[in-house]
Amino acid sequence: MAEPKENLQMEKIVSLCKRRGFIFQSSEIYGGLNGFWDYGPLGAELKRNVKELWWNTMTRQRDDVAGLEATIIMSPEIWKASGHVATFSDPMIDCKTCKGRFRADQISEIPCPQKPSRMVNECAGEKTEARPFNLMFKTHTGPLESDENIAYLRPETAQAIFAQFKNVLETARQKVPFGIAQVGKAFRNEVTPRNFTFRSREFEQMELEFFIKPDEVIQAIHGSVATISENPQSAIRNPQSNWGWQAWHQYWVEERVRFYEGIGLARATLGFHHQTPAELAHYARACTDILFKFPFSKKDEAGNAAGDELEGIAARSDFDLSQHQRFSGKPMGVFDEELRAAWAKLPKEKQDDLWKRYYEHRKNYLTKSAKPDETPEQISQQATEDANGLAKGQYLPHVIEPSAGVDRLILALIANAYSEVTKTDDKGKSETTVVMKFHPRVAPVKVGVFPLLKNKPELVAKAQAIYELLRPHLKTVYDDGGSIGKRYARQDEAGTPFCVTIDFDTLGEKPELLDTVTVRHRDDGKQERLKISELLEFLLSKIR
Numbered sequence: 001m002a003e004p005k006e007n008l009q010m011e012k013i014v015s016l017c018k019r020r021g022f023i024f025q026s027s028e029i030y031g032g033l034n035g036f037w038d039y040g041p042l043g044a045e046l047k048r049n050v051k052e053l054w055w056n057t058m059t060r061q062r063d064d065v066a067g068l069e070a071t072i073i074m075s076p077e078i079w080k081a082s083g084h085v086a087t088f089s090d091p092m093i094d095c096k097t098c099k100g101r102f103r104a105d106q107i108s109e110i111p112c113p114q115k116p117s118r119m120v121n122e123c124a125g126e127k128t129e130a131r132p133f134n135l136m137f138k139t140h141t142g143p144l145e146s147d148e149n150i151a152y153l154r155p156e157t158a159q160a161i162f163a164q165f166k167n168v169l170e171t172a173r174q175k176v177p178f179g180i181a182q183v184g185k186a187f188r189n190e191v192t193p194r195n196f197t198f199r200s201r202e203f204e205q206m207e208l209e210f211f212i213k214p215d216e217v218i219q220a221i222h223g224s225v226a227t228i229s230e231n232p233q234s235a236i237r238n239p240q241s242n243w244g245w246q247a248w249h250q251y252w253v254e255e256r257v258r259f260y261e262g263i264g265l266a267r268a269t270l271g272f273h274h275q276t277p278a279e280l281a282h283y284a285r286a287c288t289d290i291l292f293k294f295p296f297s298k299k300d301e302a303g304n305a306a307g308d309e310l311e312g313i314a315a316r317s318d319f320d321l322s323q324h325q326r327f328s329g330k331p332m333g334v335f336d337e338e339l340r341a342a343w344a345k346l347p348k349e350k351q352d353d354l355w356k357r358y359y360e361h362r363k364n365y366l367t368k369s370a371k372p373d374e375t376p377e378q379i380s381q382q383a384t385e386d387a388n389g390l391a392k393g394q395y396l397p398h399v400i401e402p403s404a405g406v407d408r409l410i411l412a413l414i415a416n417a418y419s420e421v422t423k424t425d426d427k428g429k430s431e432t433t434v435v436m437k438f439h440p441r442v443a444p445v446k447v448g449v450f451p452l453l454k455n456k457p458e459l460v461a462k463a464q465a466i467y468e469l470l471r472p473h474l475k476t477v478y479d480d481g482g483s484i485g486k487r488y489a490r491q492d493e494a495g496t497p498f499c500v501t502i503d504f505d506t507l508g509e510k511p512e513l514l515d516t517v518t519v520r521h522r523d524d525g526k527q528e529r530l531k532i533s534e535l536l537e538f539l540l541s542k543i544r
């Protein structure tokens with residue numbers, strides 16, 4: 001049977017990743033470990049660039065976001081509060097014949113371990129009922145492997161942000177609305193890791209928790225909440241103090257799409273999935289997934305792919321801070337003088353209206369998250385206290401969470417960059433080569449420096465001097481092996497956007513070209529002559 005085209009594309013990508021040192025199978029010499037991947041020399045540079053661009057965009061270029069770098073192992077109480085201990089699980093089905101264990105929602109797509117050519121739903125073996133299987137990796141802290149010492153490798157970076165919310169708020173001298181950003185490893189014991197790095201067991205996340213005022217607080221201060229229709233596309237980039245959660249959610253979706261565009265993923269390669277009420281977590285108000293059209297993404301009958309998730313942007317209400325407040329017993333709310341002053345000036349009916357709505361929201365949350373021993377009276381009393389806090393300028397911030405996977409983005413960038421060029425020479429012989437068309441901002445190597453000939457000391461000395469000039473500022477490689485054409489092809493495969501050749505004109509063979517070099521552009525092969533004195537600034541201007 002012919003190989004489906006999209007799988008062929010993935011095969012080519014996986015093979016290039018290994019051949020050129022983007023991504024290797026973890027522990028390959030021992031047969032590999034399913035769901036774990038290592039980044040080789042080019043992959044490590046690519047990943048570093050992506051994380052640095054995210055960090056710069058999300059923290060350093062903004063006044064309203066601070067960074068955090070928390071530990072991977074944290075108090076297990078965090079995962080009880082977040083709900084991961086109780087509910088972070090996939091429904092699993094065991095096959096009594098082949099002893100395989102499969103995700104219930106994927107059972108028709110998985111090869112049987114005993115007969116890989118057969119899909120599991122064809123395997124005659126009797127299946128168990130679906131049972132929950134927790135995805136967190138467990139370990140123990142200290143020398144005793146007892147239940148008291150259980151700890152988990154974090155399944156997301158987000159919870160550390162919530163747990164450290166008050167410390168960051170105070171030390172970064174921020175006020176709501178503001179965000180906390182973190183990049184780091186996350187671990188999930190995925191039952192069926194697949195699609196190369198797309199679903200891995202160890203991966204990295206880039207997460208922002210952006211804390212905002214609840215809509216009731218915005219109404220108390222500003223009279224009303226700006227709605228989406230008042231924030232058309234052109235205005236959504238300029239945050240306003242009267243924005244409620246919907247405008248902030250829309251703002252972050254747009255910001256994140258712009259980030260992807262800025263690193264070479266055109267809007268046409270992306271898709272969106274707006275989670276339906278049935279898909280949303282009980283505490284979430286909305287979640288928009290940004291999708292990328294991967295080669296393995298399912299296509300409809302017309303051949304169009306919706307894409308697979310790169311990032312989710314969720315409006316999570318005040319669920320997380322509320323949970324940590326309840327479980328830790330430590331206050332997670334903020335004091336807002338503007339609210340206190342505005343509340344005192346509100347007419348009684350407005351106060352009553354906002355109080356009631358905030359009370360209902362808190363009661364709803366407390367009821368859904370109630371511990372078994374909590375009575376409706378206790379819940380009602382707590383919700384009353386929370387709503388009474390408004391008059392004192394106190395509330396629990398809500399949160400908008402743009403949560404992106406580094407590894408999925410790397411895979412998207414690689415798939416997006418992959419292109420083949422076939423050239424036919426004068427004798428009619430065709431050759432197909434790979435050109436990785438990375439945006440210069442993310443390209444693992446920015447520039448290749450070549451002396452035209454390696455046996456001419458003057459050329460070599462000049463080329464070495466240019467290499468030393470560039471390398472403190474840009475990832476640069478020096479290559480003097482083989483013909484210039486071969487060297488270009490090597491850099492095309494690595495995705496290097498610029499190659500600089502030092503030739504006899506550089507040395508002044510044509511006096512008017514003294515101290516100039518040839519800069520060759522990867523995507524169209526065009527060459528231009530530039531002064532060495534202008535080279536660095538030229539290259540830097542392309543990657544800013």
Ligand code: GAP
Nearest residue numbers: 156158198199200203310311312403404405408
């Ligand atoms: N804090 C929210 C959260 O963790 P998520 O949708 O479970 O939400 C966020 O994960 C992002 O992390 C996903 O959009 C995806 O890019 C990445 N991600 C999640 N599971 C992954 C896995 N097993 N392998 C690779 N990336 C994963």
